[in-house]
Amino acid sequence: MVRRRLTIDEYINGIISGNRFILSRAITLIESALESDFELSQQLLEKIMPYTGKSIRVGISGVPGVGKSTLIETFGDYIASNNHKVAVLAIDPSSQKTSGSIMGDKTRMEKLSQNPNAYIRPSATGSSLGGVARKTRESMLLCEAAGFDVILIETVGVGQSETTVRGMVDFFLLLMLSGAGDELQGIKKGIMEMADALVITKADGDNIAKTKAAKAEYKNALHLFRPEESGWFCNVLTCSAITNEGLPEIWEEVEKFQAKTKSNGWFFECRKRQNLKWMHDSIQEELIRKFYNNPTVKLALQTFEENVASGKIPPYSAGEKLIEIYKK
Ligand SMILES: Nc1nc2c(ncn2[C@@H]2O[C@H](COP(=O)(O)OP(=O)(O)OP(=O)(O)O)[C@@H](O)[C@H]2O)c(=O)[nH]1
Numbered sequence: 001m002v003r004r005r006l007t008i009d010e011y012i013n014g015i016i017s018g019n020r021f022i023l024s025r026a027i028t029l030i031e032s033a034l035e036s037d038f039e040l041s042q043q044l045l046e047k048i049m050p051y052t053g054k055s056i057r058v059g060i061s062g063v064p065g066v067g068k069s070t071l072i073e074t075f076g077d078y079i080a081s082n083n084h085k086v087a088v089l090a091i092d093p094s095s096q097k098t099s100g101s102i103m104g105d106k107t108r109m110e111k112l113s114q115n116p117n118a119y120i121r122p123s124a125t126g127s128s129l130g131g132v133a134r135k136t137r138e139s140m141l142l143c144e145a146a147g148f149d150v151i152l153i154e155t156v157g158v159g160q161s162e163t164t165v166r167g168m169v170d171f172f173l174l175l176m177l178s179g180a181g182d183e184l185q186g187i188k189k190g191i192m193e194m195a196d197a198l199v200i201t202k203a204d205g206d207n208i209a210k211t212k213a214a215k216a217e218y219k220n221a222l223h224l225f226r227p228e229e230s231g232w233f234c235n236v237l238t239c240s241a242i243t244n245e246g247l248p249e250i251w252e253e254v255e256k257f258q259a260k261t262k263s264n265g266w267f268f269e270c271r272k273r274q275n276l277k278w279m280h281d282s283i284q285e286e287l288i289r290k291f292y293n294n295p296t297v298k299l300a301l302q303t304f305e306e307n308v309a310s311g312k313i314p315p316y317s318a319g320e321k322l323i324e325i326y327k328k
């Protein structure tokens with residue numbers, strides 16, 4: 001059965017009244033590749049802007065298997081049970097090919113998905129990380145307009161996706177494993193400099209002693225770093241998503257960060273810079289999308305690719321000529 005297309009007003013009224021069914025329909029609209037859906041989704045976003053921004057946006061990253069999803073389940077449940085409405089989103093680079101591990105998580109986050117104050121949405125799929133990121137950013141705005149005041153975004157700790165998530169959240173939580181010898185890796189990767197808190201996971205059972213040692217090592221390492229523009233100092237915590245040990249302390253850290261950076265103004269400055277970057281990213285993405293969707297370019301592209309591949313014409317001038325075709 002073909003679902004009736006909702007009107008803009010139905011979307012807006014549904015979202016701002018917290019209707020999850022309509023929120024999910026709106027996120028599906030944003031994720032759609034259809035040109036007509038794209039136009040409607042942009043109109044919708046413009047209209048809901050006055051209802052957005054009133055949340056704390058927390059990015060959660062770390063190497064595969066570090067315990068991101070398990071922590072999000074228990075941490076999300078803890079926050080949602082303390083007078084907050086929590087939305088869980090994800091950026092999963094593998095979603096381009098395999099629709100990602102995070103799909104599986106929704107089924108595993110049984111407890112959190114039962115919590116009436118929680119909403120979980122698997123990662124969007126897309127042909128580029130930038131594309132996935134745009135959809136997640138826009139879904140974040142919809143969740144805020146629907147009244148969710150805490151947004152948790154999971155991303156796997158590899159490659160570009162970490163930096164992408166860092167660029168769209170207020171607080172960046174980096175999960176680390178103890179004794180896995182990645183204390184130095186974290187430093188080398190420069191990822192630790194982006195973190196607002198380091199959390200060593202799986203601090204339970206025989207692992208407790210190792211997590212304590214790793215905590216001391218990370219604290220030492222962090223002293224090497226320059227103070228942040230935000231005036232915030234990255235702390236090192238431990239937690240267990242099995243015993244729930246350390247969860248209230250992580251939330252306290254997020255609340256302290258909010259209080260500090262809202263009073264010194266960094267919170268708003270950071271959002272302003274992120275919005276500007278978001279605008280420039282969107283311009284690039286939109287120009288590329290329009291260029292490759294242009295029918296005349298589509299017609300000419302194959303010939304140019306063959307000529308470049310066979311070395312008949314230099315790649316740069318091929319690109320230039322295609323842009324001329326696009327501009328006509
Ligand atoms: N002992 C213990 N095991 C944990 C804890 N958190 C997660 N695990 C286990 O670690 C494994 C990986 O957990 P996930 O939450 O799927 O890890 P992830 O970081 O989301 O993994 P990807 O999404 O694949 O990148 C699972 O077998 C969990 O049961 C914890 O606090 N203590």
Ligand SMILES: [Mg+2]
Pocket residue numbers: 068069070101102105154
């Ligand atoms: Mg996961």
